[in-house]
Amino acid sequence: MHILVTNDDGVYAPGLIALAQTLRKIGKVSILAPDQNWSASGHVKTMHRPLRVKEVILADGSQALASDGAPSDCVALALLGLIEEKIDIVVSGINPNANIGHDVTYSGTVTAAMEAVINGVPGIAISLDSPENHHAHLDYQPAAQMASTITSHVLQDGLPVGVLLNVNVPYLPMEKIKGIKITRQGLRVYRDSLDKRIDPRGRPYYWIGGEAPTAIPEEGTDYGAVYAGYVSITPLQLDLTAWNVIAELENRKWD
Ligand code: MN
Secondary structure (H helix, E strand, O other), X not given: OEEEEEOOOOOOOHHHHHHHHHHOOOOEEEEEEEOOOOOOOOOOOOOOXXXXXXXXXXXXXXXXXXXXXXXXXXXXXXXXXXXXXXXXXXXXEEEOOOOOOXXXXXXHHHHHHHHHHHOOOOEEEEEEEOOOOOOOOOOOHHHHHHHHHHHHHHHHHOOOOOEEEEEEEEOOOXXXXXXXXXXXXXXXXXXXXXXXXXXXXXXXXEEEEEEEEEEEOOOOEHHHHHHXXXXXXXXXXOOOOOHHHXXXXXXXXXX
8 A cells, every 4th residue: 555644843843753753563654745834724725836756865864856836746746656656545644733623624734634534535534633832742642643553444445435544643741542433523723812003114013823723622523533542543434514504504595
């Protein structure tokens, strides 16, 4: 089996190395990832400039390809033929922060897996719910182990057409992880605030700042599972239609 590993934190990120090393035990791994951090860049298709790809050597001595495109560009490049050998699955991560609730629309980790699905290949996004303000070395091993287990199952059983898996792993030692739960998207609570400042030439500029988001640990949701010590697997689809309001909107007068 041939696994494409990518991420949104950049090809040199430790979470990508941990993921690639673990996945090498279950298949052949190729790496094509952005040459810089694209976190929270959403689903990107670069159309108005060329994309460059170069060979790089990672901290563990392994070879990888780095592109100046977004995570979704990296997946498109690989699946459209830049990597000649057929790719069976795309695994994106390991992101150092959880991607839960509405995060999935911002996340480069998740949109890389979405791009896989668009190209007819199963996609899995892996994120670690590391503690807020954790600046020390992160232990990616439990999340890498879970990623490998889940990837093996998907390689064996496949995924329904159009579906990707958004996996979030609690930041716990392996023996403290209680198991796996299939979940739905929960609710993030964003605490963004606008910070307006003045540049040296007297013009205003803006930072979208504020405190880190929190989330509601409701049972059955992604964050509810992670909060309770479980690995969360949320099946996502690119059909964003709000099916439950179609009938109501059809009954309105529109002209
Ligand atoms: Mn990231």
